[in-house]
Amino acid sequence: MEKTQELTEKEQKKVLFRLLSYTKPHKKTLTCAFILLLLTTVGDIVGPILVKIFIDDYLTTGNMVFQPILILGASYMGIQIVKAVVMFFQLVKFQEVALKIIQQLRIDVFSKVQSLGLRYFDQTPAGSIVSRVTNDTEAIKDMFVTVLATFIQSGFLLAGIFIAMFILDVKLALFCLILLPLILIVMSLYRKLSSKFYLDMRERLSQLNAKLSESLQGMSIIQVFRQEKRLRKEFEDINEKHYNAGMKNIKIDGLLLRPAVDLISILGLIIVLNYFGLTSFETSVEIGVLYAFINYLDRFFEPVNNMMMRLSLYQQAIVAGARVFRLLDTNELAPAQNEDTTNSIQEGKIEFKNLTFSYDGKRDVLKNISFTANPGETVALVGHTGSGKSSIINLLMRFYEYENGDIVIDGESIRHFSKDELRDKMGLVLQDPFLFYGTIKDNIRLHNEELSDEQVVDAARFVQAHTFIEKLDDAYDHKVVERGSTFSSGQRQLIAFARTIASNPKILVLDEATANIDTETEEAIQTALAKMRRGRTTIAIAHRLSTIQDANLILVLHNGEIVERGTHQELLALGGLYHKMFLLQNGAVERLEDVVN
Secondary structure, X not given: OOOOOOOOHHHHHHHXXXXXXXXXXXXXXXXXXXXXXXXXXXXXXHHHHHHHHHHHHHHOOOOOOHHHHHHHHHHHHHHHHHHHHHHHHXXXXXXXXXHHHHHHHHHHHHHHHHHEOHHHHHHOOHHHHHHHHHHHHHHHHHHHHHHHHHHHXXXXXXXXXXXXXXXXOHHHHHHHOOHHHHHHHXXXXXXXXXXXXXXXXXXXXHHHHHHHHXXXXXHHHHHHOOOHHHHHHHHHHHHHHHHHHHHHHHHHHHXXXXXXXXXXXXXHHHHHHHHHHHHOOOOXXXXXXXXXXXXXXXXXXXXXXXXXXXXXXXXXXXHHHHHHHHHXXXXXXXXXXXXXXXXXXXXXXXXXXXXXXXXXXXXXXXXXXXXEEOOOOEEEEEOOXXXXXXXXXXXXXXXXXXXXXXXXXXXXXXXXXXXXXXXXXXXXXXXXXXXXXXXXXXXXXXXXXXXXXXXXXXXXXXXXXXXXXXXXXXXXHOEEOHHHOOOOHXXXXXXXXHHHHHOOOOEEEEEOOOOOOOHHHHHHHHHHHHHHHOOOEEEEEOOOHHHHOOOOEEEEEEOOEEEEEEOHHHHHHHOOHHHHHHHHHOOOOOOOHHHHO
């Protein structure tokens, strides 16, 4: 989890300008919204002037002429009605722009997540990432929907009010200008204090999401090992920290938002009343001017209050934007490929050349790995947990970047193939297959429209999956729930095999693909595997040595190094680590220490 850190003034401005850059594609809509906003502001300013004219020219003088008063009244009512209609369209326009901006921002974040390397996901909880895409972007939406429109409208209104004040009385307007620095000081102080607490609160919310996601995914383990109390305590601790951060924000809001502005507004009212009181000793005071000034002063603090109340949303949006941009700027991308090349995998010959690899840059998990898998051959990887088997597959699939050594396919470095070429020609079947929400047909086809329904069925027949699929409700249109939890491990694995065969890969990568399949199903699928491997280069991780006895080459790994290599019979005759592993699995030895020592 990332550490909470305070955003400086410079960083906040940078985030704001970057958020505003998302408005560029919507210039026309925004221009229209601003024009409508300007019209509503004019309506707010003109209203008190009409009332002032009525009071000073007609009411106080007793000159109650029907027609001019009717025109004034009709004008006032007409302005208010037009202002209400224009305000509706103005709000709709701002909402439209805000929703489109957030829509694009969420697409950018989701696309970025798709392009990140697995190293990033190893280090970042899934719930934290979900929080960036959902909660943080929602906070940014509030800024565009309410804060931006409010600040711009308030800015127009404040400028218009001061212009009207100067028209009415220059000296008094100048006195009222001293209120602006006080308001700016309060706003600056609020932004400085609140940014740290809002960042802390959003980080705590991210941690809550991460803990919830972890708990939901591991619910069966939590219940089996009676970890409910511990997880509840951890969740309560994070929730308490989130509450404390929220209370700090509330205290700052309560001190610096409405109360502080109310004090400044009272100061403004004192200035106006004192000015007119002192002026009344020298000359008569126009009641209409007094009304207009008090009205404008009230209207002056209305947008100020709106701006101050929206500052909390603004600060949340800036903090959320900083977190989102931190994700967008992450350079832990998936390994780069030469996308301009026309190289293609024809034969599928794989060569590992003196490959050394480390996940953290400190400890090598693979050390000088070298071997060759010729076209149509099967190379099996065996070894105890942590020996480096999965790391070899991870590098072959280009999930991680390596620096020392190379992986070569058909004489070309794996880096010199496009990503599409690698994904089209390499098929991966994991020990724990992942099924997507949808139908069985969707999970086999993976939305590849080039695959016909007949090809989907043929792939299922090929891996012996057709029989159990036909017995399901709706057969290939049977609904698959999240992760395929309603299917047995063996059924999920068979669907994963069908998915791989449907893509007709040149290179087959199997990560103990039969580990979760019962003996009867395994016997049926071994025949399918033999057909799958025919004509394809296969790299297979094996825990059960009985499944790879026919491999052309078996590599025995220990502590990231290849310590033995050969066929099944050659390795048994060697009497080394492989021989001990074979004896262990057949019950000839009883302790794992006897294998690795």
